[in-house]
Amino acid sequence: AxxxxxxxxxxxxxxxxxxxxxxxxxxxxxxxxxxxxxxxRQRLQLLLRHISRESIKxxxxxxxxxxxxxxxxxxxxxxxxSAMYYCALKGxxxxxxxxxxKGTKLTVNP
Amino acid sequence: DTEVTxxxxxxxxxxxxxxxxxxxQHMGHRAMYWYKQKAxxxxxxxxxxxxxxxxxxxxVPSRFSPECPNSSLLNLHLHALQPEDSAxxxxxxxxxxxxxxxxxxxxxxxxxxxxx
Numbered sequence: 001a002x003x004x005x006x007x008x009x010x011x012x013x014x015x016x017x018x019x020x021x022x023x024x025x026x027x028x029x030x031x032x033x034x035x036x037x038x039x040x041r042q043r044l045q046l047l048l049r050h051i052s053r054e055s056i057k058x059x060x061x062x063x064x065x066x067x068x069x070x071x072x073x074x075x076x077x078x079x080x081x082s083a084m085y086y087c088a089l090k091g092x093x094x095x096x097x098x099x100x101x102k103g104t105k106l107t108v109n110p
Numbered sequence: 111d112t113e114v115t116x117x118x119x120x121x122x123x124x125x126x127x128x129x130x131x132x133x134x135q136h137m138g139h140r141a142m143y144w145y146k147q148k149a150x151x152x153x154x155x156x157x158x159x160x161x162x163x164x165x166x167x168x169x170v171p172s173r174f175s176p177e178c179p180n181s182s183l184l185n186l187h188l189h190a191l192q193p194e195d196s197a198x199x200x201x202x203x204x205x206x207x208x209x210x211x212x213x214x215x216x217x218x219x220x221x222x223x224x225x226x
């Protein structure tokens with residue numbers, strides 16, 4: 001079974017501080033992982049996918065298969081980063097389904 | 111056009127009503143999805159259409175009936191809903207079905223459904 005755990009419901013940091021949003025997954029095969037973000041009053045949108053190994057808006061995420069984690073990091077948080085962040089997992093091998101974690105609400109204080 | 115659109119934005123219906131939600135995309139995407147999202151919860155997959163054919167039904171009650179008339183359009187027909195079905199219904203699309211690769215899903219703004 002596919003499962004995604006985001007242990008923090010709420011995370012609050014000050015502007016300029018580093019931020020890390022945790023994501024752990026459970027999947028017997030080789031997973032594909034994503035971070036989706038939902039800013040206030042906006043639609044859900046893709047932030048990062050692990051296969052791209054890219055940095056978007058200063059965020060990076062590395063897949064650690066040993067620790068089954070895909071934590072999202074940014075060295076210097078900005079107020080505009082305040083949003084709801086969802087980690088999502090797609091199983092490989094013909095899987096259709098994208099499973100979302102419960103989400104972490106990030107608040108960046110001035 | 112790089113957006114998924116959904117109509118209506120809001121819908122209030124009684125338990126005996128029949129209504130439909132509509133989703134449209136003109137990005138040439140060949141996979142479309144319905145999700146249900148309750149307040150402060152993540153989206154939960156309901157249905158997947160791949161190349162206009164239903165490929166996943168996540169054991170959704172029959173009072174929800176999806177339809178994909180063509181590659182750009184996805185409907186969700188509602189009948190005899192219960193108050194607990196009140197939620198935000200999200201439509202999404204991707205260039206190809208997720209089983210073919212790590213394709214980004216583009217989400218619509220959702221329809222806020224209230225069942226009275």
